[in-house]
Amino acid sequence: MNRQDLFELAGRNMRNARLRNALTTMGIAVGVASLVAMLSLGIGLQGFANHQLLKSGMFQTVFVTGKQDMRNMEQNADAKPEESPVLDDDARKKIAALPGVEEVAPEMRAMSEVEYGDKTNFTLLAGLPPSAREEDAVEKVDGRFFSSANADEVLVQRDFAKKLETNPESVLGKTLTVRYAERQSGESAGSFSIERKEKQFRVVGLLDDEPFGGMRMISRARVFLPTQTAEAMNLMQPADTQQLVRSAPGARTYSMLAVRMESAAYAEKVEESVKKMNYSAYSYLDATKSIRRFFAVLDMFLGIFGSLALAVASLAIVNTLVMAVLERRREIGIMKALGASDADVKKLFFAEAATMGLIGGTLGVALGWIIGRAINFGTNLYLHKMKMPAENLWTVPIWLVVGAVVFAVLVSVLAGIYPAARAARLDPVQALRYE
Amino acid sequence: MDEETGTVAVEVCSASRYYTMGEAIVRAVDDVSFTIGRGEFAALLGPSGSGKSTVLNLLAGLDRLSAGRILVAGRDLSTMDSEALARYRRLTVGMIFQSFNLVPTMTLADNIELPLRFAETPRSERRNRVLELLTNVGLAQRAGHKPTELSGGEQQRGAIARALANRPSVLLADEPTGNLDSRNGQEVMALLRELNEKMGVTVLMVTHDPALAARYARKSLHMADGKLVSTVEAMR
Numbered sequence: 001m002n003r004q005d006l007f008e009l010a011g012r013n014m015r016n017a018r019l020r021n022a023l024t025t026m027g028i029a030v031g032v033a034s035l036v037a038m039l040s041l042g043i044g045l046q047g048f049a050n051h052q053l054l055k056s057g058m059f060q061t062v063f064v065t066g067k068q069d070m071r072n073m074e075q076n077a078d079a080k081p082e083e084s085p086v087l088d089d090d091a092r093k094k095i096a097a098l099p100g101v102e103e104v105a106p107e108m109r110a111m112s113e114v115e116y117g118d119k120t121n122f123t124l125l126a127g128l129p130p131s132a133r134e135e136d137a138v139e140k141v142d143g144r145f146f147s148s149a150n151a152d153e154v155l156v157q158r159d160f161a162k163k164l165e166t167n168p169e170s171v172l173g174k175t176l177t178v179r180y181a182e183r184q185s186g187e188s189a190g191s192f193s194i195e196r197k198e199k200q201f202r203v204v205g206l207l208d209d210e211p212f213g214g215m216r217m218i219s220r221a222r223v224f225l226p227t228q229t230a231e232a233m234n235l236m237q238p239a240d241t242q243q244l245v246r247s248a249p250g251a252r253t254y255s256m257l258a259v260r261m262e263s264a265a266y267a268e269k270v271e272e273s274v275k276k277m278n279y280s281a282y283s284y285l286d287a288t289k290s291i292r293r294f295f296a297v298l299d300m301f302l303g304i305f306g307s308l309a310l311a312v313a314s315l316a317i318v319n320t321l322v323m324a325v326l327e328r329r330r331e332i333g334i335m336k337a338l339g340a341s342d343a344d345v346k347k348l349f350f351a352e353a354a355t356m357g358l359i360g361g362t363l364g365v366a367l368g369w370i371i372g373r374a375i376n377f378g379t380n381l382y383l384h385k386m387k388m389p390a391e392n393l394w395t396v397p398i399w400l401v402v403g404a405v406v407f408a409v410l411v412s413v414l415a416g417i418y419p420a421a422r423a424a425r426l427d428p429v430q431a432l433r434y435e
Numbered sequence: 436m437d438e439e440t441g442t443v444a445v446e447v448c449s450a451s452r453y454y455t456m457g458e459a460i461v462r463a464v465d466d467v468s469f470t471i472g473r474g475e476f477a478a479l480l481g482p483s484g485s486g487k488s489t490v491l492n493l494l495a496g497l498d499r500l501s502a503g504r505i506l507v508a509g510r511d512l513s514t515m516d517s518e519a520l521a522r523y524r525r526l527t528v529g530m531i532f533q534s535f536n537l538v539p540t541m542t543l544a545d546n547i548e549l550p551l552r553f554a555e556t557p558r559s560e561r562r563n564r565v566l567e568l569l570t571n572v573g574l575a576q577r578a579g580h581k582p583t584e585l586s587g588g589e590q591q592r593g594a595i596a597r598a599l600a601n602r603p604s605v606l607l608a609d610e611p612t613g614n615l616d617s618r619n620g621q622e623v624m625a626l627l628r629e630l631n632e633k634m635g636v637t638v639l640m641v642t643h644d645p646a647l648a649a650r651y652a653r654k655s656l657h658m659a660d661g662k663l664v665s666t667v668e669a670m671r
Contacts, residue, residue: 001552001553330536338549338553344553432532
């Protein structure tokens, strides 16, 4: 029997027991809906978390410090000076030459006094690398980003702008004066001097959120300037005194370098190379390993719970088809007498199971999608109430749609194995015996 | 497909069918041999339980021999696997039953189309073939009716049309008039005779009615207790 005839007969058989087949199909739909709902929640949450993390460019960035950095002094206190080189321009060049490295930017921070009109504020100044924009580290800029890597322009945090003007937007295009400490080479090898300087900047943009999702230290700053400009200004860094008490204070050193790579795939290798150069390296990839594992396990559990309903539905299929075999005993006998082979009979029941799976699966995906939308809507209503931005916690990727329908058909056909075998095994002589 | 050998349509050689019921062995058909010529109208007679229906089921390829051989159109049924046997039922034999056995949920036309579907006849041919078959049995106007909307005689004529859908060379009829009143029974028998004479279809009819056999069949095979007890050939 060819496929078209098979599905025609299957469809006819199903219409003859419409209510029963519709109920079973609805059972599959509910099962698939629960599976889709659970999995899309898992995928959505994972995507949400990933988005938050990726937004900060974290996975693409490795942070390099000297071993005797203040942050891990305790841990490496006994590191010998020769095993703990200073982070200088040489090191910066070497790191920049590593495969996959796109940009090496020093983390620049300095205390400064900002004069705007007749107002003077004391605040933290920080350098933002050009990549900050591509990385989406700066989520929302009113106005624009720096016009060039060494422009005399600044971005200011909206809260800070509110201190300057009642309408924060009006600071855009205005000029502010920054007073800062400039580090100058000392007269002798073991010294440097500091001088008070001032410089004027144009305000080009307002930042709503903290750059890098608030994950990096420079985020606490309120005024941002291009890293290259900051470097040219020779800003006195908090770590400079640390370098002074150690060796060669003449050369420029960095307290921390943010190494940005083409993709997160290089992170592990770069980290390894940097460690071989006797520096400390840290990336968030390590920290998020457990988070990613958590999501894998979460997805699995959500999938298992979602599948339970489908498992119940598959029992309903078995039941429906076994009933159909009993009911259609005589009809199966007739078909065999007319020349249907065992395989034809088997295929007919598989076709019925697959049809229920296909219809149920399709309805289920639609139902799951609607449930997802509803929950997403509810969540966002809550977020809105809490004055938080709306988030998409619910993702139904196309592979899930296709996969769920295919899975439903597969489960249904599996459920059809026993009834189909039973129908095929039916002895036509017994089935046709006149009652 | 139908490579008929000579003048013999059906050849049954020492055919036996045993059933085991608990410890006991029931010999439903016990060492039965006979032949039916091509185009012959034969009747298989006997009281109920004599094994005549079992012989018919064996010939229909619905049941399997315990011993012996059955050749239909020159082909040995005992060597066929279940797939080949299904093809044999589809193309070589047609079967009609006492209780008609039309599928109740299908229209008459759909019932007749069923064996054509199994034979994978192209759709375009099917429609014409169904109409032709219905016309042959005089039911062209009844194509869209469900079996319950037809009289017994109409149902049996429809069943005959269905049995002939794939142009089999042998028609097996199990008590075809058993559920019919005498007028409808006669109509059905007349149709069987017409098909036998005009189209050359070999007919083997199982009946318990010797008068019916005597009236229509050229050869009457009498069975009792699973054995063939006598063969009567009418000279006509």
